[in-house]
Amino acid sequence: MLRCIYCDKKESEVTFNGREHVIPRLMGTFEVDLTLKNLVCDYCNSKIFSPLETRFKEDTEEGIYYQMFNLQNSCQIRIRANNVKTTFSSGLGDDFFNEMFPFFKQHDNNWRIFLLPQIKVKRYGDNGYFVFLIDELKKLNYKKFSKIKKLLKGVQSKDVSIFTGGNSDIDDGPLQEAIDLLKKLGIDYKEGKRKFLPIDKTSPRKQFEISMDCTVNKDAARVITKIAFNYFSLAAIQENRSDILFHPNFSKIKAYILGELDLPVNQVIIELGSEPIILEEKIYDHRFIGHTIVFYEMKGNLVSKISFLGKRIYTVLLGPISNEFKRDDFGCGHIFNPIDKTIHQLTQNPKKFGSDLPMSFGLYKRL
Numbered sequence: 001m002l003r004c005i006y007c008d009k010k011e012s013e014v015t016f017n018g019r020e021h022v023i024p025r026l027m028g029t030f031e032v033d034l035t036l037k038n039l040v041c042d043y044c045n046s047k048i049f050s051p052l053e054t055r056f057k058e059d060t061e062e063g064i065y066y067q068m069f070n071l072q073n074s075c076q077i078r079i080r081a082n083n084v085k086t087t088f089s090s091g092l093g094d095d096f097f098n099e100m101f102p103f104f105k106q107h108d109n110n111w112r113i114f115l116l117p118q119i120k121v122k123r124y125g126d127n128g129y130f131v132f133l134i135d136e137l138k139k140l141n142y143k144k145f146s147k148i149k150k151l152l153k154g155v156q157s158k159d160v161s162i163f164t165g166g167n168s169d170i171d172d173g174p175l176q177e178a179i180d181l182l183k184k185l186g187i188d189y190k191e192g193k194r195k196f197l198p199i200d201k202t203s204p205r206k207q208f209e210i211s212m213d214c215t216v217n218k219d220a221a222r223v224i225t226k227i228a229f230n231y232f233s234l235a236a237i238q239e240n241r242s243d244i245l246f247h248p249n250f251s252k253i254k255a256y257i258l259g260e261l262d263l264p265v266n267q268v269i270i271e272l273g274s275e276p277i278i279l280e281e282k283i284y285d286h287r288f289i290g291h292t293i294v295f296y297e298m299k300g301n302l303v304s305k306i307s308f309l310g311k312r313i314y315t316v317l318l319g320p321i322s323n324e325f326k327r328d329d330f331g332c333g334h335i336f337n338p339i340d341k342t343i344h345q346l347t348q349n350p351k352k353f354g355s356d357l358p359m360s361f362g363l364y365k366r367l
């Protein structure tokens with residue numbers, strides 16, 4: 001008898017056709033299938049989590065941040081800008097360039113900011129905008145291109161800005177190409193002001209700055225908490241202990257994830273820090289570019305630590321756990337690399353470093 005780990009409804013009441021991604025696809029896809037099958041009902045999946053993840057992506061600091069990494073090579077970025085205002089300072093000396101959406105690309109084992117050729121359309125909701133990557137737009141097939149054309153129906157030229165590169169001020173080939181693309185999308189672009197980047201090779205450009213809030217909003221907290229519980233569920237299933245997922249101890253956190261219960265964010269994300277999760281990161285004083293997820297027992301509670309792309313670390317409180325799990329080896333930890341799509345097992349035992357432990361999930365993997 002199938003039963004939803006979130007809403008507790010059974011097969012007789014709800015359907016189970018979809019799959020729940022343990023880590024939202026916005027954060028990458030991996031070589032191993034990281035989905036929960038027959039555990040999250042279609043109602044929770046499509047009616048609750050799907051809109052939640054869209055709001056997370058388009059209107060939270062974290063979500064917008066992952067759009068900058070564009071791990072899925074999407075041709076479009078969507079920013080709602082109802083709750084979150086991001087400020088970009090390009091350091092290029094003109095407010096016009098601060099309107100550009102910055103992207104992170106991997107360079108020399110580090111993330112660097114790149115300004116990619118893009119078309120910005122200010123017509124998404126009340127305050128939001130779309131950013132289309134010109135190079136990705138060009139790759140679209142007819143069907144996908146038509147979908148975007150439909151989306152942009154009625155957009156006026158005044159709502160559109162084009163940012164392109166060129167070899168010199170007189171080379172407007174890339175700009176013409178963008179105008180042609182817009183024409184194909186049904187927008188008759190009439191050029192307003194044209195601005196050029198200052199070409200002064202003697203003075204180094206100021207750094208690109210992205211201003212981000214340090215607080216976590218409710219939607220972001222719900223998504224991060226859901227990832228923590230999904231990951232724990234994956235481990236419990238591997239151990240053939242899906243029964244514990246239905247324990248009343250987790251009722252509160254599930255109600256929070258479902259949006260049925262309001263809790264102050266700091267009661268769910270009990271710590272926001274930068275202290276590395278992995279011993280190797282501490283030893284080498286270098287954060288890994290990847291997502292790290294661990295869970296363990298702390299003072300009778302099930303706690304998860306999560307960090308995305310080597311950035312800040314969220315400590316999530318999932319709920320009390322019974323005595324049977326108070327064991328030294330209770331816990332599990334993995335690092336997910338969204339670039340090469342690999343997953344690696346984590347260990348806290350220095351003797352096991354570099355031993356390339358076989359990748360597996362379970363409840364007693366804290367070695």
Ligand SMILES: [Zn+2]
Pocket residue numbers: 004005006007008009014040041042043044045
């Ligand atoms: Zn459900």
